[in-house]
Amino acid sequence: MLRNPAQIGIVGAGFVADLYMRSLALYDGVRVVGVHDIDTDRLGQFCRYWKLQPFQSLDTLLETGRCDLILNLTNPGSHCEVTRRCLSSGVHVYSEKPLAMQLSDAINLHELAQEKNLLLGSAPCNFLSESAQIAWRTLRDFKIGRPRLVYAELDDGFVTQAPFNSWVSESAAPWPYQDEFEVGCTLEHAGYYLTWLVAMFGPVKRVAAASACLIEDKIGPNVETAPDFSVGILYFGNDVVARLTCSILATHDHRFRVIGDRGVMEVKDCWDNESPVVVNKRMAIRRRLIELPIGRRQKIAGPTHPKVSRRGAASMNFALGPVEMIDALREGRNPRVSADMALHINEVTLAIQDAVGGRAIDVKTTCPPIEPMPWASQP
């Protein structure tokens, strides 16, 4: 039986845990009852700031029997082990992404959750946001006709040159740049649009992808980092094709554009729950084909979900996923944030991340170097 308010345990009290705390505070139906982190200094700092009970080990937190749901907010390399221990002790889990770093581990977690009849969900949950749901509704209402092609961009600017040493969370956790660079922007970010795509167009059927590590010495010599650029071409069952780009080099661009038979739908940024959804209709005027320069903002009547104010790069309600799981448990229904979806997103993301060099052919033809035009070579 789920308690009211539902009782949440947090494992991993780092940078993102503060964002979860601000989001959870928007809901009366949930309460954080305990926190564990292997870093005891950080555990103390976090618990003092938020006035929460610290637990020195995961076992002592689990043994209290107080947690209805565990939020696994540890670093990606710890996700699998922490989730496995929580599921094994009979507690539902919502994990930060990715579910696991290896597909075989993600499959094992999926099986364990099924075996134990427990819910297992994974971030990102921004497909439950106002922007994503309005965008999806716009497609269902055929406002751009039949959707054909999607361009989804997750370019974050030239992050290695950003002053990331000074980025700290509300309760003073430093931004874990080393871990971010080792895990890579694809595993970290692709899900923010993959989840939208899967919600809107169904599961991905086929992936063609390429990734590359363009800046090798991000953390220093001899420290290997993950690809910092990737592009995946995703084929969906209903003939929709999407291009998903992730990088921490190209100029910041988080647009989501769906090209349909009658126009284009655009959302500026999936990291903003209230990012406007705009439709630009297409039409022929005399001999020209244009998409109307002034678009129509899409809205839905009535309230949507609680919002958090912007902090750093994002204004996202991180509690949408956990609260959806708790609501589903209360209502005895399947959650929108499911183990099947978490595993699927994990598989597709790894397929893109691991496509280093792409599925490439060695080109046989060549051509001589090209001289610039003389007028462009003047000093």
Ligand SMILES: NC(=O)c1ccc[n+]([C@@H]2O[C@H](COP(=O)([O-])OP(=O)(O)OC[C@H]3O[C@@H](n4cnc5c(N)ncnc54)[C@H](O)[C@@H]3O)[C@@H](O)[C@H]2O)c1
């Ligand atoms: N940093 C962000 O802006 C951000 C945003 C969204 C999602 N995320 C995701 O959140 C997760 C955590 O990221 P973060 O930025 O908070 O990292 P972080 O390094 O700041 O915090 C992670 C915390 O987990 C703890 N930890 C690691 N292994 C553990 C274990 N086995 N048991 C208990 N505690 C353990 C660490 O000591 C650390 O305090 C990652 O999956 C990341 O992808 C991060």
